[in-house]
Amino acid sequence: MHTDVIVVGAGLAGLVAACEIAGAGRQVLLLDQEGEQSLGGQAYWSFGGLFLVDSPEQRRLRIKDTEELAWQDWEGTAGFDRSEDHWPREWARAYVSFAAGEKRSWLHQMGHRLFPVVGWAERGGYNALGPGNSVPRFHITWGTGPGIVEPFERRIRDLAHRGLVRFDFRHRVDSLIVEGGEPGRGGEVVGVRASVLAPDDADRGRPTNRTVLQDKEIRAQAVIITTGGIGGDHDLVRAAWPERLGTPPRHMVTGVPAHVDGRGIGIAQAAGGRLIHPDRMWHYTEGVHNWDPIWPGHGIRILPGPSSLWLDATGRRLPVPLYPGFDTMGTLAHLQQVGADHSWFVLDKTIAGKEFTLSGQEQNLDLTGRSWRGVASRARTDMPPSVQAFLDHGEDFVQASTLDELVARMVALEPDGGLDPEQVRREVRARDREIVNPFSKDSQVTHIHGSRRFLGDKLIRTVPPHHLEDPEHGPMIAVRLSTLTRKTLGGLETDLSARVLSASGSPVPGLYAAGEAAGFGGGGMHGYRALEGTFLGGCLFSGRAAGRAAAMATG
Numbered sequence: 001m002h003t004d005v006i007v008v009g010a011g012l013a014g015l016v017a018a019c020e021i022a023g024a025g026r027q028v029l030l031l032d033q034e035g036e037q038s039l040g041g042q043a044y045w046s047f048g049g050l051f052l053v054d055s056p057e058q059r060r061l062r063i064k065d066t067e068e069l070a071w072q073d074w075e076g077t078a079g080f081d082r083s084e085d086h087w088p089r090e091w092a093r094a095y096v097s098f099a100a101g102e103k104r105s106w107l108h109q110m111g112h113r114l115f116p117v118v119g120w121a122e123r124g125g126y127n128a129l130g131p132g133n134s135v136p137r138f139h140i141t142w143g144t145g146p147g148i149v150e151p152f153e154r155r156i157r158d159l160a161h162r163g164l165v166r167f168d169f170r171h172r173v174d175s176l177i178v179e180g181g182e183p184g185r186g187g188e189v190v191g192v193r194a195s196v197l198a199p200d201d202a203d204r205g206r207p208t209n210r211t212v213l214q215d216k217e218i219r220a221q222a223v224i225i226t227t228g229g230i231g232g233d234h235d236l237v238r239a240a241w242p243e244r245l246g247t248p249p250r251h252m253v254t255g256v257p258a259h260v261d262g263r264g265i266g267i268a269q270a271a272g273g274r275l276i277h278p279d280r281m282w283h284y285t286e287g288v289h290n291w292d293p294i295w296p297g298h299g300i301r302i303l304p305g306p307s308s309l310w311l312d313a314t315g316r317r318l319p320v321p322l323y324p325g326f327d328t329m330g331t332l333a334h335l336q337q338v339g340a341d342h343s344w345f346v347l348d349k350t351i352a353g354k355e356f357t358l359s360g361q362e363q364n365l366d367l368t369g370r371s372w373r374g375v376a377s378r379a380r381t382d383m384p385p386s387v388q389a390f391l392d393h394g395e396d397f398v399q400a401s402t403l404d405e406l407v408a409r410m411v412a413l414e415p416d417g418g419l420d421p422e423q424v425r426r427e428v429r430a431r432d433r434e435i436v437n438p439f440s441k442d443s444q445v446t447h448i449h450g451s452r453r454f455l456g457d458k459l460i461r462t463v464p465p466h467h468l469e470d471p472e473h474g475p476m477i478a479v480r481l482s483t484l485t486r487k488t489l490g491g492l493e494t495d496l497s498a499r500v501l502s503a504s505g506s507p508v509p510g511l512y513a514a515g516e517a518a519g520f521g522g523g524g525m526h527g528y529r530a531l532e533g534t535f536l537g538g539c540l541f542s543g544r545a546a547g548r549a550a551a552m553a554t555g
Helices: 010-025 041-045 054-060 067-078 083-100 102-106 142-163 232-241 263-269 329-336 349-355 373-379 383-391 403-413 421-435 443-451 455-460 535-555
Strands: 001-007 028-032 049-051 138-140 165-169 171-179 188-197 212-225 281-289 299-304 309-311 340-348 356-358 395-400 474-486 499-501 507-513
Touching: 001 010, 001 188, 001 535, 010 028, 010 041, 010 142, 010 535, 028 171, 028 212, 028 474, 041 142, 041 281, 041 499, 049 329, 049 535, 054 142, 054 309, 067 083, 083 102, 083 535, 102 309, 102 395, 102 535, 171 212, 171 263, 212 535, 232 281, 263 507, 281 329, 299 474, 340 421, 349 356, 356 383, 383 395, 395 403, 403 421, 403 455
Parallel strands: 001 028, 001 212, 028 165, 188 507, 212 507
Antiparallel strands: 049 138, 171 188, 188 212, 281 299, 281 474, 299 356, 309 340, 340 474, 395 474, 499 507
């Protein structure tokens, strides 16, 4: 079999790349080890957040943003400090320009739309040159994950109807065909060797069989690797875990389906590609066990507003500025130094009802279904149905009418966790004493007041400061939090044309990479930390670059 370009992986980056190749008139074959029901990959399951700079949505909310400010935030967050950061930094600079330029209009002309309220993720809380978003930049796709996949799925199916795209689902790529030299020493990638897997009609996201029916070789002028990262394999995550993040958790919940196994990265390495920054990763510390799981170990992330009190396993409050929604990697590093696999949110019904959003399109059916009536209903109710379901059924949630009762239930939930009940009482009551004035020495309380000066937070994300023990806001709630695996920030090193580079720094002929497999561009354009809304955007940007470059090279 032969085609112009093979794209390995039918997630968002692969769909974008294939659209660009076929749109240029080239023949493209899209391979994926999963079935057609999983088209769109991880992006389908996402909340659909996108990082945009100086958007109309920001301006309507009186947010003043600029490309210069966004780049300042990106550099301060990424912390580029290695010689291998040349291409990641180049990709990051290009991506910020994209987010401040044509990104929104490019998506808009394909039918993509945004929810009008902009979110403020990764708030930082450090100085102006430190990590974090100085302003709200988290734009939610109207339709969430399916809404970001839909324009590209529609386009790719049209191109397939025109004979420019062929799909081969249930095809697991096992190696690349390299000719004309040794891998990494002048050899050219001219195709793939794949195993054809037995059909499997399991629902999207659920594990599928790995029964091999036959082997196949497929040749092409170029191959693009868009197979994602390693978040579905906890052993690989622990093996790459860096010392700076402390001891790897013994227990984690999983934020991606099991087929997110990093397979494509190793295959590209075997053909001469260079992997850089494997120790850079992105995992959330606000993970809870899904009471209605889809894949093994399925975890859901709580996207919190700023008001919950965050305690470590012993009951001590996390240090400044490790508040909910402020610094994901700083929080992860601190908690792993403590040496426990869990921490706690302490809050009340009022805070949960307004400030808890759950990750995943299936947890936000109003936004996913593009229902303004549903959004209005969410705003009118005391508790979103998805959050209420976790309160009713989630194994990590406890409720009580008094603080003493709540602490007792926390101990019962984690009897060997080392929680000090008196420390929890001390932290909650000390915090509550700081609430009576519109100013405070408590930095988190000051941030809550500051958040409510932003209209978006005041409307839907931040409650007025109040006592956690106030029965009018009860019951009190505690949530046991676990590390949730998510993203690989390092990846295959690529130049700005998405060509995979060898150890010598020269391109591996015929080989490209995009999406998470390429660290979202360059082998890690986020550096050590991300600004949120930048993962889907990185798939869009790098997939587009890879597709355009491969189309040009095969013309």
